[in-house]
Amino acid sequence: MKVLFIQTGGTIDKDYPKTNAGYAFEIDEPAVSRILEKSFPGFQFEVKSLFKKDSMDMTDQDRNELMSLLSSTEYSKIVVTHGSDTMVQTAQHIGNIKGKTILFTGSYRPQRFAESDADFNIGVAVGALNVLTEGTLIAMNGKIMEPETCYKHPETGLFETK
Amino acid sequence: MKVLFIQTGGTIDKDYPKTNAGYAFEIDEPAVSRILEKSFPGFQFEVKSLFKKDSMDMTDQDRNELMSLLSSTEYSKIVVTHGSDTMVQTAQHIGNIKGKTILFTGSYRPQRFAESDADFNIGVAVGALNVLTEGTLIAMNGKIMEPETCYKHPETGLFETK
Amino acid sequence: MKVLFIQTGGTIDKDYPKTNAGYAFEIDEPAVSRILEKSFPGFQFEVKSLFKKDSMDMTDQDRNELMSLLSSTEYSKIVVTHGSDTMVQTAQHIGNIKGKTILFTGSYRPQRFAESDADFNIGVAVGALNVLTEGTLIAMNGKIMEPETCYKHPETGLFETK
Amino acid sequence: MKVLFIQTGGTIDKDYPKTNAGYAFEIDEPAVSRILEKSFPGFQFEVKSLFKKDSMDMTDQDRNELMSLLSSTEYSKIVVTHGSDTMVQTAQHIGNIKGKTILFTGSYRPQRFAESDADFNIGVAVGALNVLTEGTLIAMNGKIMEPETCYKHPETGLFETK
Numbered sequence: 001m002k003v004l005f006i007q008t009g010g011t012i013d014k015d016y017p018k019t020n021a022g023y024a025f026e027i028d029e030p031a032v033s034r035i036l037e038k039s040f041p042g043f044q045f046e047v048k049s050l051f052k053k054d055s056m057d058m059t060d061q062d063r064n065e066l067m068s069l070l071s072s073t074e075y076s077k078i079v080v081t082h083g084s085d086t087m088v089q090t091a092q093h094i095g096n097i098k099g100k101t102i103l104f105t106g107s108y109r110p111q112r113f114a115e116s117d118a119d120f121n122i123g124v125a126v127g128a129l130n131v132l133t134e135g136t137l138i139a140m141n142g143k144i145m146e147p148e149t150c151y152k153h154p155e156t157g158l159f160e161t162k
Numbered sequence: 163m164k165v166l167f168i169q170t171g172g173t174i175d176k177d178y179p180k181t182n183a184g185y186a187f188e189i190d191e192p193a194v195s196r197i198l199e200k201s202f203p204g205f206q207f208e209v210k211s212l213f214k215k216d217s218m219d220m221t222d223q224d225r226n227e228l229m230s231l232l233s234s235t236e237y238s239k240i241v242v243t244h245g246s247d248t249m250v251q252t253a254q255h256i257g258n259i260k261g262k263t264i265l266f267t268g269s270y271r272p273q274r275f276a277e278s279d280a281d282f283n284i285g286v287a288v289g290a291l292n293v294l295t296e297g298t299l300i301a302m303n304g305k306i307m308e309p310e311t312c313y314k315h316p317e318t319g320l321f322e323t324k
Numbered sequence: 325m326k327v328l329f330i331q332t333g334g335t336i337d338k339d340y341p342k343t344n345a346g347y348a349f350e351i352d353e354p355a356v357s358r359i360l361e362k363s364f365p366g367f368q369f370e371v372k373s374l375f376k377k378d379s380m381d382m383t384d385q386d387r388n389e390l391m392s393l394l395s396s397t398e399y400s401k402i403v404v405t406h407g408s409d410t411m412v413q414t415a416q417h418i419g420n421i422k423g424k425t426i427l428f429t430g431s432y433r434p435q436r437f438a439e440s441d442a443d444f445n446i447g448v449a450v451g452a453l454n455v456l457t458e459g460t461l462i463a464m465n466g467k468i469m470e471p472e473t474c475y476k477h478p479e480t481g482l483f484e485t486k
Numbered sequence: 487m488k489v490l491f492i493q494t495g496g497t498i499d500k501d502y503p504k505t506n507a508g509y510a511f512e513i514d515e516p517a518v519s520r521i522l523e524k525s526f527p528g529f530q531f532e533v534k535s536l537f538k539k540d541s542m543d544m545t546d547q548d549r550n551e552l553m554s555l556l557s558s559t560e561y562s563k564i565v566v567t568h569g570s571d572t573m574v575q576t577a578q579h580i581g582n583i584k585g586k587t588i589l590f591t592g593s594y595r596p597q598r599f600a601e602s603d604a605d606f607n608i609g610v611a612v613g614a615l616n617v618l619t620e621g622t623l624i625a626m627n628g629k630i631m632e633p634e635t636c637y638k639h640p641e642t643g644l645f646e647t648k
Contacts (some may be wrong), residue, residue, distance in 0.1 A: 001304075014340075014349075016335070016338075016432075016434060016437065025338075036304075038271075038277045038278065038279060039279040039283070039303075039304065040270055040279055040303050040320060041304045042302070042305050042322070043303070043304055043305060108202055108340075109200075109340050110340060112437045112438060112439070113340065113436045113438065114276065114437065114438045114600050115200045117200060117201040117202055119281035120200075120201040120281045120282070120284060120285040120288075121201070121285060122282060122285065123281065123282040123283060123284065123285020123287075123289060123304075124285040124286070124288050124292075125289060126282075126285070126286050126289060127285060127286035127288060127290040127291075127301060127304075127306065128290065128293050129289075130286075130289075130290060130304075130305060130306040131294055131306060132293055139289060141201075141202050141204030141205070142163075142198075142201065142203045142204060142205050142285075142288045142289075142292075143163065143204050143205060143292060144292040157202075158202060159204060160204070176502075176511075178497070178500075178594075178596060178599065187500075270502075272502060274599045274600060274601070275600065276598060325628075325629065360628075362595075362601045362603055362606075363603040363627075363628065364594055364643075365627060365628045366626070366628055366629050366645060366646070367627070367629060438600065439524045441524060441525040441526055443605035443606045443609065444524075444525040444605045444606070444608060444609040444612075445525070445609060446606060447605065447606040447607060447608065447609020447610040447628075448609040448610070448612050448613035449609075449613060450606075450609070450610050450613060451610035451611060451613025451614040451625060451628075452614065452616060452617050454613075454629060454630040455617040455618055455630060463613060465525075465526050465528030465529070466487075466525065466527045466529055466613075466616075467487065467528050467529060468613065468616040468617060481526075482526060483528060484528070
């Protein structure tokens with residue numbers, strides 16, 4: 001198995017790189033690299049940084065750029081890390097790409113936190129990637145969901161199936 | 163989705179509960195509970211402690227006891243956490259159980275460690291569980307493998323496919 | 325030894341409490357409580373939340389309020405957690421209080437991070453508190469410094485002695 | 487301030503370096519290096535590994551070797567990390583060394599654990615080192631204690647003053 005991980009941004013990659021000035025959380029290097037480094041991966045992978053954006057700031061132009069990368073890459077198994085607020089929207093925008101399995105995931109708490117859901121979520125996406133043969137799907141809250149039939153609940157923040 | 167997690171022991175659950183005496187690592191409460199607590203799970207689950215054993219200490223009688231639980235439980239989606247050294251042996255002993263998807267996983271470093279592969283591995287098992295409909299499989303090193311065709315490499319410790 | 329810990333805010337207490345919306349880091353519950361909970365403290369202590377402010381937002385009125393609490397409390401050994409940017413200014417504003425040892429500290433990275441200086445810094449303040457008998461001091465970068473003769477370096481962010 | 491940190495072993499340095507075989511906790515590289523790396527230290531320091539022993543395995547010959555290093559080193563401010571079970575005994579064996587401040591510390595839970603008292607304890611020792619001018623002391627449970635008048639409580643494991 002060969003997997004491409006694409007960073008678009010979101011909470012999972014939020015870090016606190018500065019030692020000066022006030023509120024300084026920023027989307028920094030891909031958390032996926034740190035997760036895989038400690039997880040003894042037995043498959044080949046590449047981590048590519050496309051955007052470092054909060055998902056509220058993702059535009060349709062960004063989505064087209066992501067689409068372009070997903071279509072042109074030689075990888076057939078891909079994990080896209082993305083902020084949760086517009087993850088479903090982006091996954092719907094991408095839709096199915098023939099011969100490719102694409103899993104969108106992210107996290108509620110930055111991977112830098114001692115208590116984060118990031119490692120688990122990346123694992124869920126990778127576990128599903130092993131088994132699926134085609135499709136663009138959401139991996140959040142330990143569930144694999146179709147973007148057409150799921151949504152982020154406005155109050156709990158959890159991803160639910162319609 | 164409803165998932166049963168069964169603890170049999172192994173490195174994933176190693177803790178350091180004592181404040182006195184020398185080398186005091188012990189297999190303690192199931193790490194799975196702590197992982198799920200911080201991972202915003204959107205599915206129902208139960209965590210059951212069957213054994214707290216290093217996998218070198220697992221006997222065939224233990225394996226029969228595990229088999230008995232797996233066969234009799236109403237759950238059809240099950241994750242078994244297990245020490246890595248005899249994980250393949252136990253999974254082979256269990257074999258396929260009609261209508262049930264069973265994923266064996268564990269970790270190289272205790273979940274209590276700041277740098278551990280435990281969260282990722284549990285995620286991989288849960289991700290595969292979402293998609294698979296039957297079978298008894300190994301989820302280690304980010305890969306889903308058949309117990310009949312994989313082994314733990316004696317030098318690297320990684321799970322490889324024959 | 326009996327120690328009062330006073331929260332005024334700053335990076336040390338930054339958390340990510342929300343599961344919805346964009347950039348959501350907030351100053352939350354005192355990190356000191358979590359640090360002491362895992363550190364087997366052998367002394368009596370109380371944790372009091374006075375403010376949850378970034379240090380850039382501390383006003384002289386806030387400083388007077390802190391002064392008032394420091395003067396009136398029965399505790400003679402006190403740790404004040406504070407954002408680093410105006411920590412020296414606040415410590416100078418407070419000055420020496422007869423019979424009281426007051427240590428100001430904080431952190432560069434939130435205590436919630438797996439890699440944080442928070443635990444170490446609180447330790448440094450507590451270690452100095454054990455030994456000192458009077459004075460208002462800064463405990464940052466593993467050093468105990470007089471507020472009159474130290475400053476936060478505008479580029480490195482480290483506390484230096486003039 | 488220039489500080490020498492000496493590793494003798496103990497729980498603070500326990501790690502899990504292997505991916506094969508059963509119970510594999512070992513005393514590994516000095517935890518102090520990892521703690522200081524993330525704590526923005528503003529003082530000069532050196533970390534020296536003398537032993538990697540559980541404190542139950544420390545012999546009087548080891549203590550003499552430590553004594554020899556403490557006496558001959560040019561450093562006047564020293565932190566010795568040590569297993570807790572015989573820490574008092576070793577500190578008493580060393581006794582006062584003219585012109586030197588020596589703090590013994592360690593931890594109840596390995597520094598590798600997400601929840602450990604190691605960072606705090608090293609901080610306590612460093613905080614006291616800043617202020618003290620001579621003496622050989624114990625820094626455990628957030629307290630600075632004379633080795634002659636303290637002991638590790640056989641049941642709670644906490645360090646108490648007689």
